[in-house]
Amino acid sequence: MSGAEIYYSALANLHFLARHVFSEALKTEGDGSENAARLEETLNKLHKVRTLAEGRRKPKIGVFGLSQRGKSTLLNACLGADLLPRGDRPPARWAIEVEPLEFAYGLDAQITFTGQRIQRPHLESLPEARETLIRYAADPEALKAEIKLPLTPTLARNAIFVDAPGAESGFGAGETGEGEGVRRALEMLEDVDIVVFCARAGQLEGGAEAAFYKRRLEKYAPVNVLNFRDEVKDPSDDELLNQAADIYGFRKNDTVIVSAREALEAVTRLGRDQAGGRPESLLAAGNFSALKAKLEERLPGKEKAAWVQVRFRETFEMFARAFQRAHFQNPALALGWLPDNIYIENFVSSLPRPDDESARFIDKAVKGFWTSLGLDI
Ligand SMILES: Nc1nc2c(ncn2[C@@H]2O[C@H](COP(=O)(O)OP(=O)(O)OP(=O)(O)O)[C@@H](O)[C@H]2O)c(=O)[nH]1
Numbered sequence: 001m002s003g004a005e006i007y008y009s010a011l012a013n014l015h016f017l018a019r020h021v022f023s024e025a026l027k028t029e030g031d032g033s034e035n036a037a038r039l040e041e042t043l044n045k046l047h048k049v050r051t052l053a054e055g056r057r058k059p060k061i062g063v064f065g066l067s068q069r070g071k072s073t074l075l076n077a078c079l080g081a082d083l084l085p086r087g088d089r090p091p092a093r094w095a096i097e098v099e100p101l102e103f104a105y106g107l108d109a110q111i112t113f114t115g116q117r118i119q120r121p122h123l124e125s126l127p128e129a130r131e132t133l134i135r136y137a138a139d140p141e142a143l144k145a146e147i148k149l150p151l152t153p154t155l156a157r158n159a160i161f162v163d164a165p166g167a168e169s170g171f172g173a174g175e176t177g178e179g180e181g182v183r184r185a186l187e188m189l190e191d192v193d194i195v196v197f198c199a200r201a202g203q204l205e206g207g208a209e210a211a212f213y214k215r216r217l218e219k220y221a222p223v224n225v226l227n228f229r230d231e232v233k234d235p236s237d238d239e240l241l242n243q244a245a246d247i248y249g250f251r252k253n254d255t256v257i258v259s260a261r262e263a264l265e266a267v268t269r270l271g272r273d274q275a276g277g278r279p280e281s282l283l284a285a286g287n288f289s290a291l292k293a294k295l296e297e298r299l300p301g302k303e304k305a306a307w308v309q310v311r312f313r314e315t316f317e318m319f320a321r322a323f324q325r326a327h328f329q330n331p332a333l334a335l336g337w338l339p340d341n342i343y344i345e346n347f348v349s350s351l352p353r354p355d356d357e358s359a360r361f362i363d364k365a366v367k368g369f370w371t372s373l374g375l376d377i
């Protein structure tokens with residue numbers, strides 16, 4: 001087996017192992033419900049990672065950040081179409097998910113409201129879709145829009161793009177009283193596989209934005225975007241990266257400086273419908289080739305950097321300690337040893353494949369625990 005195959009097999013085993021312990025724990029009388037809930041959450045995360053690793057669903061790329069950072073403009077440039085409403089509008093609380101399909105006949109839209117009510121507006125064109133999205137966004141009961149449309153995106157061909165609302169409405173400005181908006185925004189973060197954080201290159205400042213990033217986003221190991229590059233002539237890119245590292249704690253290696261406006265202008269100029277393919281000029285505009293490279297590092301099917309592999313190993317080791325300490329005599333006890341912080345936060349931090357040696361380590365350890373449970377794989 002190759003390193004990648006071993007890794008996937010380990011992942012599958014870990015998933016079944018956790019599921020077994022969980023179902024045993026549920027049979028046990030008494031306390032432990034809190035731990036069980038935590039394990040269930042972990043299982044769901046493992047499930048997410050597995051379905052993605054096995055190619056059973058497309059990765060979701062979500063863009064987060066405060067209002068007016070150019071999130072929607074950035075996504076339109078990524079999509080190669082001016083679809084998502086942008087600019088000055090009343091703040092919306094919902095998410096818009098866009099799935100570009102290379103071979104599709106027309107637009108398909110589904111709007112989900114509270115109480116699981118669904119509508120499917122008929123859409124003929126991009127401008128009509130944009131207008132419809134603006135109209136529905138004003139409805140406080142609208143939770144999510146899912147749009148499918150025939151497009152070849154500028155980057156990340158096989159992904160679903162998620163436009164999150166500006167964090168002020170989603171997370172609550174002062175982070176006091178965590179209401180409905182906060183809950184929804186956190187769900188959105190958990191739901192996406194690749195988190196992109198969008199800030200403004202000319203407005204790097206500590207305070208609320210940096211605090212928001214550190215509290216909510218950092219743990220997802222996001223791709224960080226410093227947008228509005230066209231508006232800052234100096235400092236140099238390098239100085240900007242240093243500033244962002246100081247103020248937000250961005251890893252330089254995970255940060256790109258772009259101009260979503262220039263990229264979107266290039267898209268519009270080229271008239272993507274006729275252009276076909278993805279001309280290099282499109283990616284060069286606004287430095288989108290750098291963003292493309294960063295996203296591709298996170299997409300399935302690529303060998304990943306060592307620092308990310310460590311995350312999976314840490315997660316596994318925490319599981320391992322939990323199971324080992326309880327000697328598998330009492331699964332409910334094992335639950336108590338599970339960490340508060342599960343590192344499989346999203347696909348980004350766990351799917352990357354470890355090198356052959358760590359993959360073998362993980363596989364051997366997981367199988368060892370299975371055997372000590374008296375179970376066959
Ligand atoms: N100069 C410049 N303007 C930009 C850039 N990106 C976005 N803008 C402008 O900034 C404004 C806000 O852009 P949006 O894309 O709507 O920002 P957003 O983060 O989605 O805003 P909310 O949806 O309200 O959270 C628009 O007027 C854009 O044209 C950029 O790279 N350079």
Ligand SMILES: [Mg+2]
Pocket residue numbers: 071072073085086163164165166
């Ligand atoms: Mg927006």
